[in-house]
Amino acid sequence: MNFSEEHVTRAMARKLVLEGWEIVAVHPPDGQGPFVIPKPPLSRAIERASYHPDIVALREEKRGNSTKLLLVECKLHEGDLDSDIDKLTELSKSRQSLLFALFRCQQFTGGPKTAIDYEAISTLPTSELPIVFAVAAMGKTTSSTKLSRIGEFDCFKYLFGGKDLEKI
Amino acid sequence: MNPEGPHVAGNEKYIRSSVRYVLTYVKMAKNDQISFLPSEWIPKKPQFLVWWTGTLGQAEWLITHSTKLRGRAVAAKCSSNLDGVPDTLRPLFALEQPDLLISNAEGSPLLSIEITEQQEFGLNGQQRMARFWSALASGVPSAYLLPIESYQIEKAAVSDRRIVDESNISLREFLLNAAVLRDVNGASLWRSGIRSRTHLLEAIEDGSLPVKPKVLKSVHRFVSDHINRSGDLARLPAIPPEEYLHDIDGTLYKIYLRSPRVTTSMLLHWMRVASSVTPTYPFKLQSQAEWMFRTNGTLHTLEDKKHPHLSFRNLLPAPGSSEIVNRRTKRDELQLFIDMVDSVVQGKVVPSLGREIFTETDRLFPKAITSEWRSHATSAHDVTTAGSADLSCTAKTLRDVLSCLRYTSSDRLTSEIHSLCSHLDEFHIYKIRCNVTRSLADPYSGVLAVRDILFCRKPATSYLADLTKFRRTAGLVFYVELREEGARAHTFLHQALKRIYSRLIPTGRTADPIDQIIELASTVRAEQIPKDIRSHLVLSDLIIVNRVEGKTSKAEVLVGLPHLIRRGLVKTTSPLVKSLTV
Numbered sequence: 020m021n022f023s024e025e026h027v028t029r030a031m032a033r034k035l036v037l038e039g040w041e042i043v044a045v046h047p048p049d050g051q052g053p054f055v056i057p058k059p060p061l062s063r064a065i066e067r068a069s070y071h072p073d074i075v076a077l078r079e080e081k082r083g084n085s086t087k088l089l090l091v092e093c094k095l096h097e098g099d100l101d102s103d104i105d106k107l108t109e110l111s112k113s114r115q116s117l118l119f120a121l122f123r124c125q126q127f128t129g130g131p132k133t134a135i136d137y138e139a140i141s142t143l144p145t146s147e148l149p150i151v152f153a154v155a156a157m158g159k160t161t162s163s164t165k166l167s168r169i170g171e172f173d174c175f176k177y178l179f180g181g182k183d184l185e186k187i
Numbered sequence: 188m189n190p191e192g193p194h195v196a197g198n199e200k201y202i203r204s205s206v207r208y209v210l211t212y213v214k215m216a217k218n219d220q221i222s223f224l225p226s227e228w229i230p231k232k233p234q235f236l237v238w239w240t241g242t243l244g245q246a247e248w249l250i251t252h253s254t255k256l257r258g259r260a261v262a263a264k265c266s267s268n269l270d271g272v273p274d275t276l277r278p279l280f281a282l283e284q285p286d287l288l289i290s291n292a293e294g295s296p297l298l299s300i301e302i303t304e305q306q307e308f309g310l311n312g313q314q315r316m317a318r319f320w321s322a323l324a325s326g327v328p329s330a331y332l333l334p335i336e337s338y339q340i341e342k343a344a345v346s347d348r349r350i351v352d353e354s355n356i357s358l359r360e361f362l363l364n365a366a367v368l369r370d371v372n373g374a375s376l377w378r379s380g381i382r383s384r385t386h387l388l389e390a391i392e393d394g395s396l397p398v399k400p401k402v403l404k405s406v407h408r409f410v411s412d413h414i415n416r417s418g419d420l421a422r423l424p425a426i427p428p429e430e431y432l433h434d435i436d437g438t439l440y441k442i443y444l445r446s447p448r449v450t451t452s453m454l455l456h457w458m459r460v461a462s463s464v465t466p467t468y469p470f471k472l473q474s475q476a477e478w479m480f481r482t483n484g485t486l487h488t489l490e491d492k493k494h495p496h497l498s499f500r501n502l503l504p505a506p507g508s509s510e511i512v513n514r515r516t517k518r519d520e521l522q523l524f525i526d527m528v529d530s531v532v533q534g535k536v537v538p539s540l541g542r543e544i545f546t547e548t549d550r551l552f553p554k555a556i557t558s559e560w561r562s563h564a565t566s567a568h569d570v571t572t573a574g575s576a577d578l579s580c581t582a583k584t585l586r587d588v589l590s591c592l593r594y595t596s597s598d599r600l601t602s603e604i605h606s607l608c609s610h611l612d613e614f615h616i617y618k619i620r621c622n623v624t625r626s627l628a629d630p631y632s633g634v635l636a637v638r639d640i641l642f643c644r645k646p647a648t649s650y651l652a653d654l655t656k657f658r659r660t661a662g663l664v665f666y667v668e669l670r671e672e673g674a675r676a677h678t679f680l681h682q683a684l685k686r687i688y689s690r691l692i693p694t695g696r697t698a699d700p701i702d703q704i705i706e707l708a709s710t711v712r713a714e715q716i717p718k719d720i721r722s723h724l725v726l727s728d729l730i731i732v733n734r735v736e737g738k739t740s741k742a743e744v745l746v747g748l749p750h751l752i753r754r755g756l757v758k759t760t761s762p763l764v765k766s767l768t769v
Contacts, residue, residue, distance in 0.1 A: 047500050051303070
C-alpha cells in the first residue's frame with residue numbers, strides 16, 4: 020500500500036483525539052489552510068506571509084487548570100522533518116505569532132467550549148505561554164518521543180508504522 | 188443532459204480511447220493510487236470519475252455525499268500537465284484547471300466544480316472564472332462553492348486605536364457599537380446626542396439617525412441583514428461590539444464582517460447570465476460566528492463518525508449540517524449542491540435550486556451596484572490617465588487612445604486595427620496599472636473571462652451558445668500599463684510571445700506577432716500555451732502594453748484571437764480553437 024503525508028496527518032490527528040486533544044484545524048498537503056498565523060513583520064494589513072500548521076489542537080490540562088495549544092507539522096518521511104523543525108523553531112521565536120495563534124483560540128461569548136483565556140495568558144513571559152509543538156512522520160514502528168525543546172517549548176515526535184497508517 | 192455522453196456522440200475514436208483509458212486508470216488505481224474510501228465503495232467498473240487537481244479529499248467528500256456517485260465513481264488525480272486526461276475532457280482544462288471535474292466512464296464531462304474558502308479580496312474571486320468560461324463554452328454545467336461573505340481578522344486602522352484609547356467607558360462602548368455597523372461615524376453621532384446602542388438602533392429603525400439618506404439606507408440594511416437577520420437570505424451575524432478590537436502584543440487587530448462588493452456582484456451576475464444557457468451555479472459556504480476567530484468562520488468536517496474516511500482532512504462540512512442560506516429552499520447550500528451533482532449525474536434537468544436569490548435586486552447588492560462595474564471613457568485622456576479600471580468606450584475613443592501611444596505599427600497591424608474598429612462600435616477596456624515583474628496570468632485570465640460575458644456579448648442565448656466564435660457586440664481590450672521596474676523587466680507581450688512561439692514551433696520562421704498567433708492557433712492546443720499569455724490572447728480582441736518609465740513611454744499593440752477568428756484568419760476548426768470546446 021502507498022502512503023502519503025495525508026496518511027500521517029490523519030493518523031496524528033486521530034492519535035491526538037485519543038490523547039484528549041480537540042482538533043481545531045487540519046491543513047492537508049496542497050490544500051487551503053484555515054488556521055493562519057501571520058509571520059512577523061507584517062508589512063501589510065492583509066495577511067500574506069504566514070504559517071499554516073498541519074494540525075492545530077487544544078487540550079484542557081487537569082494540572083494547572085489551563086488549556087494548551089498544540090501546533091503540529093507532518094511529513095511522510097522522518098528524514099524530511101528537519102525543515103519542519105526549522106519552521107517551528109522560527110515560529111517559536113516570534114512572540115507575536117505565538118500570541119496570535121493563542122488569540123485565535125480565545126474564549127468569547129458564544130465561542131467553542133475548549134478555548135484559551137487569552138487575557139490571562141497574554142501577559143505571561145514567552146517561555147510560559149501554553150504552547151506545545153510536535154512533528155510527525157511515518158516510521159518503522161509507531162512511537163512517540165520527547166525531543167529537545169524548540170525554543171522555550173516542549174516538542175514531541177510521533178512516528179507511525181505502516182499498520183497504523185493503513186487503519187486510517 | 189445525458190450522462191451516456193452526448194458530447195462525444197459520433198466520435199467513436201474518442202469513446203474507445205476514453206474507455207480504454209478509464210479501464211487502465213481503474214487498474215492503476217487498485218495498484219498505485221491512494222484512496223481513503225471504504226473498499227466496498229470502489230467500483231470494479233466505475234460509471235463515473237471525479238478528476239481532481241486540488242486535493243483527493245475533495246473528490247472523496249463528493250463521492251461520499253452523492254448517493255449517485257457513491258459506489259459508482261472513483262477519484263482520478265489530474266496532473267498539472269494533463270498527462271493521462273482523456274482528450275474529451277481537456278477543453279475543460281484549456282484555460283485553467285478546475286478543482287474537480289465529474290465525467291462519465293466514456294470520458295464525457297458532466298460537471299466542473301470550484302471550491303474556495305477564501306473570501307474575496309480585490310479580484311481573487313474572479314481569478315477562477317476562466318474555468319467556468321471553459322465549461323460554458325462546452326455546455327457543461329458548473330458549480331462554484333465560495334464564502335461570498337465571511338469574517339476577517341486584520342490590522343486595525345489608526346481611527347480604531349482612538350476607540351481603544353478612549354477613557355470614557357460609555358463613549359468607548361458606543362464607538363464600538365457604531366464601528367461594527369460600519370458606514371457611521373460614532374463620535375459624530377455621540378455629539379448629536381445618541382449615547383447608547385439601544386438609542387442608535389432605534390434611530391436607525393425609525394429613520395431619525397442624523398446621517399445622509401444613502402448612509403441611513405445602508406446602515407438600515409446592515410441592521411436588518413446582520414443584526415435582526417430577517418428576510419429570505421441568511422446573512423452572517425454582525426461581530427459583537429466587544430469582540431471588534433483586540434490588542435495582540437502591542438498591535439491592534441480588528442475582526443469584521445466582510446461583505447460582498449462590486450467584484451463579487453460581477454461574478455454572481457456572470458453566473459446568472461451563463462445559467463441562461465447552461466447551469467452555472469454559485470453556492471455560499473456559510474460561515475458560523477462560533478468559529479470566527481479560529482477559521483474566519485469557515486466550517487469543516489473535523490471528525491466524521493459516520494464517514495471516518497473524511498475525518499481530519501479539512502473538508503467541507505457534511506450536507507445538511509450548516510445554516511440554511513436561502514430560506515425559501517429549506518435546504519442548506521451543500522445539500523443543494525449535492526442535488527445539482529445528482530441531477531447532472533442522472534442526466535436530469537438541473538432545477539434552479541434558488542440560485543437567483545444571489546442576484547435579486549437589493550438582496551446581496553443594491554440595485555445601483557451595476558453602475559459601479561465600469562465607467563464610460565469619453566476621451567483618450569480618460570483612458571490613458573486612468574489607473575486600474577474597467578472602462579467602456581467607442582471605437583473612435585479607442586482609435587484616439589492608440590494614436591496617443593508611441594508604438595511601432597506595421598501596415599498589417601494598422602489594417603487589423605482599422606478592421607477591428609470598423610466592425611465594432613463599442614469596446615470594453617480592462618486596464619491595469621502595475622509595477623510588477625511576475626507573470627500576469629492570475630487573476631487576469633478569469634478577469635477577462637468575466638468581462639467577455641458581462642460586457643462584450645448580448646445577454647442572448649445565441650451569443651452565449653457558441654462562445655468560441657466570439658460573436659461580440661463590444662470588443663475586449665486588455666490594457667497593461669507597466670511602470671518603472673515592471674516596464675524595464677516584464678516580457679509581456681511581444682517578447683513572451685516570441686519565446687513561446689519559438690519553443691512550441693521550433694521550425695517557425697515568422698517574426699510578425701500576428702502571424703505567430705495565427706501559426707500557433709493552427710499548430711497547438713490552448714493548454715500548451717503558457718498561462719502567461721494564454722487567456723489574454725484567447726479572450727482579448729486587442730492587447731495594449733504601455734511601458735512607462737519616468738516621462739517616457741513605449742507601447743506594444745497586438746490583436747488577439749477573437750478578432751482573428753472573426754476575420755477568418757484563424758479558423759474555428761484550428762487546433763487551438765477546437766481545443767477550447769468539447
